[in-house]
Amino acid sequence: MLINSFLPESKVNGPGNRAVVWVQGCSMNCEGCFNNSAHSYTGGTELTAEQIFMQLDCSVITGITVSGGEPFEQSFELEKLLKLAKANKLNTLVYTGYSFEKLCIEHNSTLKLCDYLIDGPYMKNIPSKCKWAGSGNQRFLKLVDGQIVNNLTENEEYSRSAEIMIDAAGKITVTGFIEV
Numbered sequence: 001m002l003i004n005s006f007l008p009e010s011k012v013n014g015p016g017n018r019a020v021v022w023v024q025g026c027s028m029n030c031e032g033c034f035n036n037s038a039h040s041y042t043g044g045t046e047l048t049a050e051q052i053f054m055q056l057d058c059s060v061i062t063g064i065t066v067s068g069g070e071p072f073e074q075s076f077e078l079e080k081l082l083k084l085a086k087a088n089k090l091n092t093l094v095y096t097g098y099s100f101e102k103l104c105i106e107h108n109s110t111l112k113l114c115d116y117l118i119d120g121p122y123m124k125n126i127p128s129k130c131k132w133a134g135s136g137n138q139r140f141l142k143l144v145d146g147q148i149v150n151n152l153t154e155n156e157e158y159s160r161s162a163e164i165m166i167d168a169a170g171k172i173t174v175t176g177f178i179e180v
């Protein structure tokens with residue numbers, strides 16, 4: 001799997017305390033995308049799902065979020081990573097620029113490993129209604145066995161929050177959602 005970046009813990013990329021993997025590579029080119037550095041398939045770091053998983057501390061996190069870039073454009077490795085997470089009792093959340101309905105046709109086996117999906121392209125002119133989504137067209141969906149069991153988009157009180165992380169090497173990572 002081609003990876004853009006990784007955080008061992010975050011509280012602003014989905015509910016609870018989560019590890020976050022940003023994949024490298026996305027063909028969607030949404031105007032105003034928050035993560036242009038993750039578009040190209042020529043950058044990033046190639047890691048297997050097992051190598052990514054070895055960096056997680058399952059004793060401090062409750063879930064894993066996979067964002068991007070576009071995770072479903074690397075669906076084979078995505079599926080392996082989600083399987084490892086589920087086997088270790090972590091819940092799974094995937095951000096995707098594709099709609100749930102399109103993924104149902106092409107990636108049903110991967111969807112079956114997602115507990116939560118935030119779907120749809122980023123549309124900068126539609127304000128978000130959900131604390132976890134970038135724009136208002138995107139839905140925060142609870143899935144069970146690849147099917148929508150709850151649309152949680154407007155369930156939680158809307159708020160925005162971000163984190164600033166500085167690792168041991170002094171690398172600064174800013175993540176989450178900031179009103180602009």
Ligand code: SF4
Pocket residue numbers: 026027028029030033034035038068069070096097098121122
């Ligand atoms: S799908 Fe996500 S990563 Fe890709 S261009 Fe759209 S917002 Fe950016």
